[in-house]
Amino acid sequence: MLKSRLARNEEKTALRLLLPAFIILIVVAIYPLGTVFYTSLTDKGFASTEETHFVGFENYKRLLSLTIKELPPKMTLSSLLDEHTAKQEVNPKTGELVYEKAINILPREPIRYKELIQFSLFGKRYVIGATDPDFIQAIGNTLQFTIISVILETILGLGIALVVNSSFRGRGAMRAVMLVPWAVITVVSARIWHWILQSSRVGLFNTILARFGIGGGQIAFLSEEIWQVPSMIIIDVWKTTPYMALLLLAGLQIIPRELYEAADIDGAGKVKQFMHITLPLLKPALAVALIFRTLDALRVFDLFQVILGSREYSMATYNYFQLIGNRAMGYSSAVGVIIFILIFVFAVLYIKALGVRSGE
Amino acid sequence: MKIIQRALFYFVLLIIVIYLLFPFYWALNSSFKSEAQLQMMPATFIPIDPVTGKISFNLINYRSVVENPEFLRGLMNSTIVAISTTLLALIAGSFAGFAIGKLRFRGKQPSMYIILAMTMFPQISVLTGLFAIINTLKLEPRFGMILTYMIFTLPFTTWVLAAFFKFLPTALLESSQVDGATFFQTFYKILLPLTAPALVTTGLLAFIASWNEYLFALTFTTIEPSARTVPVAIALFTGYIAHQEPFGEIMAAAVVVTVPIVVLVLIFQRLVIKGLTAGSVKG
Numbered sequence: 001m002l003k004s005r006l007a008r009n010e011e012k013t014a015l016r017l018l019l020p021a022f023i024i025l026i027v028v029a030i031y032p033l034g035t036v037f038y039t040s041l042t043d044k045g046f047a048s049t050e051e052t053h054f055v056g057f058e059n060y061k062r063l064l065s066l067t068i069k070e071l072p073p074k075m076t077l078s079s080l081l082d083e084h085t086a087k088q089e090v091n092p093k094t095g096e097l098v099y100e101k102a103i104n105i106l107p108r109e110p111i112r113y114k115e116l117i118q119f120s121l122f123g124k125r126y127v128i129g130a131t132d133p134d135f136i137q138a139i140g141n142t143l144q145f146t147i148i149s150v151i152l153e154t155i156l157g158l159g160i161a162l163v164v165n166s167s168f169r170g171r172g173a174m175r176a177v178m179l180v181p182w183a184v185i186t187v188v189s190a191r192i193w194h195w196i197l198q199s200s201r202v203g204l205f206n207t208i209l210a211r212f213g214i215g216g217g218q219i220a221f222l223s224e225e226i227w228q229v230p231s232m233i234i235i236d237v238w239k240t241t242p243y244m245a246l247l248l249l250a251g252l253q254i255i256p257r258e259l260y261e262a263a264d265i266d267g268a269g270k271v272k273q274f275m276h277i278t279l280p281l282l283k284p285a286l287a288v289a290l291i292f293r294t295l296d297a298l299r300v301f302d303l304f305q306v307i308l309g310s311r312e313y314s315m316a317t318y319n320y321f322q323l324i325g326n327r328a329m330g331y332s333s334a335v336g337v338i339i340f341i342l343i344f345v346f347a348v349l350y351i352k353a354l355g356v357r358s359g360e
Numbered sequence: 361m362k363i364i365q366r367a368l369f370y371f372v373l374l375i376i377v378i379y380l381l382f383p384f385y386w387a388l389n390s391s392f393k394s395e396a397q398l399q400m401m402p403a404t405f406i407p408i409d410p411v412t413g414k415i416s417f418n419l420i421n422y423r424s425v426v427e428n429p430e431f432l433r434g435l436m437n438s439t440i441v442a443i444s445t446t447l448l449a450l451i452a453g454s455f456a457g458f459a460i461g462k463l464r465f466r467g468k469q470p471s472m473y474i475i476l477a478m479t480m481f482p483q484i485s486v487l488t489g490l491f492a493i494i495n496t497l498k499l500e501p502r503f504g505m506i507l508t509y510m511i512f513t514l515p516f517t518t519w520v521l522a523a524f525f526k527f528l529p530t531a532l533l534e535s536s537q538v539d540g541a542t543f544f545q546t547f548y549k550i551l552l553p554l555t556a557p558a559l560v561t562t563g564l565l566a567f568i569a570s571w572n573e574y575l576f577a578l579t580f581t582t583i584e585p586s587a588r589t590v591p592v593a594i595a596l597f598t599g600y601i602a603h604q605e606p607f608g609e610i611m612a613a614a615v616v617v618t619v620p621i622v623v624l625v626l627i628f629q630r631l632v633i634k635g636l637t638a639g640s641v642k643g
Contacts, residue, residue, distance in 0.1 A: 013459070015459075018455070025510065160376055174373065185572050202403050207401075207403045323487060339482055
């Protein structure tokens, strides 16, 4: 009798204690997520007097539509008169063959397609058009940023963790140093790197590179398109590698020393020890660190917004731009939903991969 | 052979230290340069006078930063928001953490999974929804920030504290029940004091996360600039001295906001590392 009353009492207390946290999370996360899903199906604007309409999946269609078209070669004027001497026009300056303008080939109805990229394959010229090339570009930027920075952070982080894991004097100080980049506010680190990467020799990178005869102190890291995403990667790798290293270090420290001693007695080399002891036993820590970092990188906002603004987008900064700059609530909601789904898919894939491993 | 190996090891260590610290050193170095010194080409590794070539530290950037009302207001707003967020996350988080870590009840498994899943919730996805709510209800932006920062602080504090409560001996709970104390009394009279280190750890991490937050702060203060926090103020810094981007002042501001956090983190180093890795190494 007493026990069951106690048990019931315990149950009641538990629910009462959980209530505040769940109410808060419903108010700030679950409910807004629901409204975002709904708003993404409308053409709602922010602070606009126009009526809101339900538009179905129109926003998604506009965000994600892609098309591929072959560009026909542009013929010289004379070949129009005589089909036997048909010749493709050549750019007199560059000597390259000239093709029809993409804008004339891409469909305009019902939504206009704009050129995203052109490429040649088997002697033919193609163009990829998108109804919203900025967003497709943002997805590309974000994926490129995520994949490369997570790989670099993992390799560098593992290297640092292995070095710090061996015993030496000043190990405590070293761990303290590792916390510094993590403790710098992201916006502040973006601003510091903005200054380091200046496009003349007032910047540290150009000063050093120029001393080695590279770039003549003129590399425009942040305004030239090919350098923009790589610059973001450099900054992110600096800021988050130590965090990765700390997570991996914690994983390394629970590997029993005896295993290495036994391997030493058996005469296994350092590389063999790393492959057969360290790596397999580090897998759980590695997997969790990878999940955290990947999901974090996919929603990168601060770096892109502070340094690149509207010049080059990540998915998150595009969402922000559509909301604040364009006042398109429905459209930006659709961007938010796409990011949510993408992150969800990544999380499930990772957890599946993890679950399989721990079940072995 | 041993000596060479040792030397090589410390050389690698030195490179790692330089890699981790040089951007901060560069900010420090630049913060002591006047506009003329900043524009010197090539950039110098310590502030020197452009004419005489002698070392010359300049405090003008710090002076204009501490006299900048927007920056000072930012510091105050950030302090208010970060402290309130931390307290709220710790209160609600320790309640929920205690229930999940120590009590038996139906629906425990699902609650755990929901909390764990929430630690990975992407804030950006609900930006539009939250912005709409805040505007319709005309919520004060700082209050809006405190509430919405729960998205990334509350699941984390709950999760870490639950793991901590779980390892406290159940005997404590039972003996106090025999003495006639309710669960609630047991919780805040006996268990909560024991969790002080865990509270400091999670509190510190929640504080830093809120101090760092930029997306919501930027969005929610678009209509009310007086509520801007430090990250927003620094991102939008336009100087009083120079018309172009005032990097000297920005670097001085960067140093001013970074040093306290770094000191705080170094003091609580052990706890911070424990908290950071708590989620990864499964207990």
